[in-house]
Amino acid sequence: MPTRRPERRSEESAKAIVRAALELCREVGYRKLSIEGIAARAGVGKNTIYRWWPSKSAVLLDGLLSAMTVDASFPDTGDVAADFKTQITAAAGTVFRPDTGPHYAALIGEAQQDPELARALWDRLISHLTSAATQRIQSAQRRGQIRPDLTPDLVIEMLYGPAYYHWLMRQRPADAQHIHLIVDTALAGLAPANSRPDVPPAGNGEERAESP
Amino acid sequence: MPTRRPERRSEESAKAIVRAALELCREVGYRKLSIEGIAARAGVGKNTIYRWWPSKSAVLLDGLLSAMTVDASFPDTGDVAADFKTQITAAAGTVFRPDTGPHYAALIGEAQQDPELARALWDRLISHLTSAATQRIQSAQRRGQIRPDLTPDLVIEMLYGPAYYHWLMRQRPADAQHIHLIVDTALAGLAPANSRPDVPPAGNGEERAESP
Numbered sequence: 370m371p372t373r374r375p376e377r378r379s380e381e382s383a384k385a386i387v388r389a390a391l392e393l394c395r396e397v398g399y400r401k402l403s404i405e406g407i408a409a410r411a412g413v414g415k416n417t418i419y420r421w422w423p424s425k426s427a428v429l430l431d432g433l434l435s436a437m438t439v440d441a442s443f444p445d446t447g448d449v450a451a452d453f454k455t456q457i458t459a460a461a462g463t464v465f466r467p468d469t470g471p472h473y474a475a476l477i478g479e480a481q482q483d484p485e486l487a488r489a490l491w492d493r494l495i496s497h498l499t500s501a502a503t504q505r506i507q508s509a510q511r512r513g514q515i516r517p518d519l520t521p522d523l524v525i526e527m528l529y530g531p532a533y534y535h536w537l538m539r540q541r542p543a544d545a546q547h548i549h550l551i552v553d554t555a556l557a558g559l560a561p562a563n564s565r566p567d568v569p570p571a572g573n574g575e576e577r578a579e580s581p
Numbered sequence: 582m583p584t585r586r587p588e589r590r591s592e593e594s595a596k597a598i599v600r601a602a603l604e605l606c607r608e609v610g611y612r613k614l615s616i617e618g619i620a621a622r623a624g625v626g627k628n629t630i631y632r633w634w635p636s637k638s639a640v641l642l643d644g645l646l647s648a649m650t651v652d653a654s655f656p657d658t659g660d661v662a663a664d665f666k667t668q669i670t671a672a673a674g675t676v677f678r679p680d681t682g683p684h685y686a687a688l689i690g691e692a693q694q695d696p697e698l699a700r701a702l703w704d705r706l707i708s709h710l711t712s713a714a715t716q717r718i719q720s721a722q723r724r725g726q727i728r729p730d731l732t733p734d735l736v737i738e739m740l741y742g743p744a745y746y747h748w749l750m751r752q753r754p755a756d757a758q759h760i761h762l763i764v765d766t767a768l769a770g771l772a773p774a775n776s777r778p779d780v781p782p783a784g785n786g787e788e789r790a791e792s793p
Binding site for chain 1: 689
């Protein structure tokens with residue numbers, strides 16, 4: 370057996386634990402995920418897991434972070450609508466993927482009962498997206514494309530909130546076409562009154578046919 | 582002991598169970614809520630509960646429905662912004678109340694893992710709100726106040742999604758002032774291009790000072 374430094378061994382255990390959590394969650398679902406199951410799959414003791422993580426949801430968050438590789442960077446082409454469409458569609462493509470989306474939804478759900486998880490989810494995942502979005506919004510505000518009297522926080526809610534509602538409340542991930550419609554409609558209301566963009570008509574049968 | 586018809590006894594048991602679920606959830610939180618605990622508090626057997634409800638979340642949903650008394654009816658004064666401000670602020674006042682809000686959030690969270698609960702939550706609570714909102718939106722569309730080419734579903738997402746994002750992702754219930762700002766900003770983008778309302782400036786220090 371090759372000699373390994375203890376910290377190296379720890380790092381390998383941590384990776385195995387995080388990988389096991391994600392694999393198991395995909396196989397059995399979030400509800401049946403347990404620290405015992407993760408420990409057995411990773412070949413470690415339960416105490417090893419509890420030394421580093423407070424709960425199964427905290428391990429799963431690390432698993433998701435390793436799998437999602439969300440690119441929070443924002444294009445800045447000068448066209449604020451195009452840039453938000455590009456970024457939100459790309460983020461949605463990662464977030465709503467069948468192998469990560471349900472687990473992310475489970476963590477958001479769990480966060481409603483677990484303030485520590487809510488904070489970790491925000492600090493380690495969502496804040497990276499919102500701080501990149503904030504910069505892009507401020508750049509648009511400097512150019513007079515978004516009302517300067519609105520906080521970037523409110524602008525983020527107007528641009529991202531509708532897709533989250535569609536996803537969490539209606540259980541339907543928003544597709545690119547739906548995201549483009551949200552961005553155009555939100556930006557029409559976020560632009561200063563004297564420089565509102567021409568809004569392309571939604572005008573597609575599919576969107577109209579959607580049932581309430 | 583007075584003679585009672587069996588269905589009357591059942592109805593009383595059902596009420597006691599639902600009340601016990603809500604009381605217990607307020608006392609111990611959603612995570613520690615159990616069918617056993619509800620049965621003990623209501624003075625019935627576990628099987629009595631399982632005969633009528635598939636899960637603790639289903640019992641709690643009934644408890645919330647009995648406690649929330651959300652008035653889904655919409656004013657129609659002709660002023661679409663005022664009417665949505667009135668209705669959303671009133672609904673938020675009920676939904677975000679400390680004795681119901683956390684339980685509703687817990688059910689939304691649980692629904693991410695439980696399609697049956699997601700459907701029950703939608704059919705028994707949210708759809709009442711959205712169908713009333715849909716009627717008000719269609720009335721505004723007929724009067725040329727909201728773009729007629731947008732589905733009421735999308736309009737609902739634009740008006741309600743930002744407050745849900747604020748609540749579920751940022752863990753902050755939106756207050757009346759925040760809801761008014763969302764409604765004004767959303768409606769500015771939802772109005773037909775030739776009849777956009779003048780948007781009152783957000784212009785309050787508190788809103789600007791909010792951290793991301």
